[in-house]
Amino acid sequence: MMRQVQCRVGREVTLQRMREKIGMGIPVVVSGAGVGIVGRVLEKAGADMAVVYNSGYFRMNGHSSILGNLPVGDANGIVYKLGRDLILPVTHDMPVAAGVFGCDPTRDMEAFLYSLAETGYSGIINYPTVGKFEGKFRREIESVGLGYEREAAMMKLAHDMGYLTIGYVYTPREARIMVQQGVDILAAHAGLTSGGDIGATCAATIDESVKITEEVLSAGLSENRDIITLCHGGAIEDAQAFERIFKETCAVGFVGASSMERIPVERAIHNTVQKFQAVRK
16 A cells, blocks of 8 residues: 655645635635745735745746756756755645646656655645647657656656645646546636736736636546536636636636736835835935
8 A cells, every 4th residue: 555645734624624615705825935925924914825846946036937847957946945944834724736747757656746745735736837838849748758747657656646636727628537537626727927027928817717627627527526626727817817717717826926926026015116216214
């Protein structure tokens, strides 16, 4: 029998908390944390979970989140160190999930997952993900055994080990695959987030984000009516945009990254500087 991980916050505890909120019509809110102060404030504000992404490292150092999907740095190594050194020391009762690149052929994935629990991680999300890629490049990745099914197999392994699992999905097919592998939560990904200083200028519109979210999450729910369904990305750059998604789709919550940490920091610092500069003798 597979040895179970000892997570800081147990899967059933987190799921129960989330389901209680859903039952009251309150959205589940999950946020990226790319630096310690974000993790600390998220817990104080009552976020349901934080996620440590390799993209968060780039995002909170002034770069676009898209670097998380490009060959810049060791994705899994960044997440291991970022969580161990910066995020997990300043969070306690709030569960923290690690963004794991499941197709990484340079690691013993089972051993790596155990090591993440030892640092304090309580959940796993498939990020970076090959779901981001399309066309010939995606076909080439799939053809050499580094495709989405390998990612999904990593997620099943994490689930079987006792982690809470969140599956990023871009298409109805991917949603069904992830649900079949036993993930607890689906996050419909509408693409790179718009907004702020370095947000995507080619992001999905709010209408497109509604359509993508509903199609993808509905496919997952057709496999398992008990799955928790979240939205992410595209035009969902603030609470106003999320409200429309929340009301018009089957999403019961939101996973934010740029919209929860980068954009608020950009705006807060910009406005604070301007207020200081407006002072006169």
